[in-house]
Amino acid sequence: MYGQNPAHHPGNPGIVHKAQSLIGRNVGISFTNGQGVSGVICGVRHNEIYVLQYLYQKQFATFHYPVSGIQDIHPFPPCQQSGGHSHGHGQGPYY
Known part of the structure; x- marks a missing residue:
């Protein structure tokens, strides 16, 4: 349905390649x-x-x-273990 278009991508080939390599993954897009x-x-x-x-x-x-219009695409990082404590609180920003 959303397959890759084999045509030349004049906009930003680096972003196109990165997006194609991240199909099916959770990402942040700036x-x-x-x-x-x-x-x-x-x-x-x-x-x-x-x-x-x-x-x-x-x-x-x-x-x-x-x-x-896309500056960059960032794959989500893996979750950090919280030492076994889960209180439903967010872990804050991930840097």
């Missing part, structure tokens, strides 16, 4: 306008990256973003 989103990359097609994002309750939606 845009050139300073905003960002997180989700699962579903595919790259027609110079756009398709990302499955959570909306609310049981609803998810696939959004597509032009490669030209």
Whole structure:
């Protein structure tokens, strides 16, 4: 459905290659306008990256973003062990 487009990608071939290598993975995407989103990359097609994002309750939606507006893509890091204590609190920012 969101297969790779074999055509030349004039926008940003580095981002296209990175996105293709991260299909099916949880990622954070930073845009050139300073905003960002997180989700699962579903595919790259027609110079756009398709990302499955959570909306609310049981609803998810696939959004597509032009490669030209993407600054970088970052795969999610693995979770850190909290020493066996789970109190439902976030672990804070991950740097």
